Structures are given as structure tokens and as C-alpha cells.
Amino acid sequence: MSSAYLIVEKGKHRGTSIPVKGDLFLIGSDRVCQLRIDHPRVGGQHCALVTRDGKVFLRDLASGHLTAVNDREVPAGAEWPLHDGDRLLVGPLRAVVQVQETPPSQQSADDWTFKALEERGKQRVQADEGDEAAGAAAAILGRMDEQRGEVRGRLRVSIEKGVTVARLLDTQLVDEAAIDLLKRDLSERLPPAPKRVLLDFENVQRMSSMALGVLVGVNRRLKAEGGSLALCHVSRDLLPILEAVGMGKMVPSFPNKQAALAAQW
Numbered sequence: 001m002s003s004a005y006l007i008v009e010k011g012k013h014r015g016t017s018i019p020v021k022g023d024l025f026l027i028g029s030d031r032v033c034q035l036r037i038d039h040p041r042v043g044g045q046h047c048a049l050v051t052r053d054g055k056v057f058l059r060d061l062a063s064g065h066l067t068a069v070n071d072r073e074v075p076a077g078a079e080w081p082l083h084d085g086d087r088l089l090v091g092p093l094r095a096v097v098q099v100q101e102t103p104p105s106q107q108s109a110d111d112w113t114f115k116a117l118e119e120r121g122k123q124r125v126q127a128d129e130g131d132e133a134a135g136a137a138a139a140i141l142g143r144m145d146e147q148r149g150e151v152r153g154r155l156r157v158s159i160e161k162g163v164t165v166a167r168l169l170d171t172q173l174v175d176e177a178a179i180d181l182l183k184r185d186l187s188e189r190l191p192p193a194p195k196r197v198l199l200d201f202e203n204v205q206r207m208s209s210m211a212l213g214v215l216v217g218v219n220r221r222l223k224a225e226g227g228s229l230a231l232c233h234v235s236r237d238l239l240p241i242l243e244a245v246g247m248g249k250m251v252p253s254f255p256n257k258q259a260a261l262a263a264q265w
Helices: 132-147 176-188 207-225 239-244 256-261
Strands: 003-008 017-020 024-028 035-037 047-052 055-060 067-070 079-082 087-090 094-099 116-117 123-127 150-151 155-160 162-166 196-201 230-233
Touching: 017 155, 155 176, 162 256, 176 196, 176 207, 196 207, 196 256, 230 256
Parallel strands: 024 035, 162 196, 196 230
Antiparallel strands: 003 017, 003 094, 024 047, 035 123, 047 055, 055 079, 067 087, 087 094, 116 123, 150 155, 155 162
16 A cells, blocks of 8 residues: 655755655644644635545645645645656745655654654754644645635635625736636636626736726626625735725625625625
8 A cells, every 4th residue: 555755845844754644634733733834824724635435635725825746836725636756845845745655764764753843944844633623624634625715716605695706716816818718618618697706816816907997897796687796805916906996886896705705795
């Protein structure tokens, strides 16, 4: 039976091997995670390694923080297959994925037990094994499966509490071609005649005036059809841009999805 390991690639603990145990292996800052990393760039439940049918997959848990494989960003909520030699980036952790029959250097499995890694002022990584962590991982991934929605072009669309939630998967809405595709997806890939549409900007870092024009058009179309539009997770850098074109008065903006779903708009 093959086993998976994360081999720390850089830093003080270079070469440390972290065994990936169980079908669900959570990585994040919460105590329920089997691999805990205390760092500002690491989410509570940041990502998970899922072993299924003898293969290992990385699932981003949409924490709002970057997960990357081979220097390519994993879209929020997406699941990617991992292969031997892939490089994983989670916050300060850079690790190489190894999938093999026996631990490297023929060491015993006991020698592979993950030990606490601590670097004062930078990061703290530790393993937290047991039934509680495994159960929490299963529950978290179960909820993710229920609410993660379906990828439709440049959107991840789900229906939550009667609201059509569309998470924008792009981080940069400045390229004309990308904006044209987003405009098409917002027009063609949402459910027909939605009453309330919430656009989730958690991934968006930059946005051009052309992208703003697309949002204005979506708002007008929804109003003409008797619907309404709201935004959430808009970064502080983008809020002044929305205000400049009057979007702040036309469309309500909420700090997170939960607040938007609980409000009336």
C-alpha cells in the first residue's frame, strides 16, 4: 500500500518528513487540523489532502488564503490531483509531495512520526492526531461538499438559503479577455431569473473600470427582472473604486457571506 509524505523543502526544518495519515488530512491553524500551522497567511481550515482510490488529492477549503501546487494557485474550493514530486505551498510551508511504498531511507514508520516544528516569531507547526481531528475533518469536508457549488466558467455557483451565490474565481479582473468571459458567465451561467444574487469577491485583488461596468450591467439586469444584487468579501482596496461609480449606494456590500445571507436586501 502506498503512503504519502510531505517533505519540507526550505527553511530550518528542511528535510523533515510529515506522514499524511488517514483518508482526510487537514492543514490549517485550527486545533482540529492534523497539521497545524500558526501563521497570518494560513486559514483555520486552509486545505486538505484527500486519499481516494489509491490517489492523493489537494482540496482548497476556501479560507481566503493562498494554496499553490507547483507555483500555480489552486482556485478556492477546487480539488487537484497530486503526483510524486509536486511542490505544495501553504503559508510559510513549502513541501515536496512524495508517494511511495516505504518511507525514504528505509526508516521505520515510527521514525516518521511528525514532531512539532517551532520557529519563534515566524511559524509553529505540529501534528494533532486522533479521532477528534479525523471526525472534524470529515464533518468539514462534508459541509464543503454540500455548499462548495459547481464551477461554471469563471464562477463557482451555489444556492444557499434561497440566494444564488457566485464566487468569482479570478484574482485579477483587469484583462479585457477575462472580463469578457466573466460578463458572459454572469449572463449565461447563473440560474434563470434569480431573485437574489450574491457576488463573492473573496479571491479578487484587482479590478478595472471595465469590470466595474460589468457589475453595473448585472445590477441593472437583475433589477429589471425583479431581482437584487449584493456583494461580499470586497477588499478595502476595492471599496473606494466601487464608491467612485456609485455602486456603494446601488448595491449593498457585506463583510462576509454569512452576514449577507442573514440580511434582507
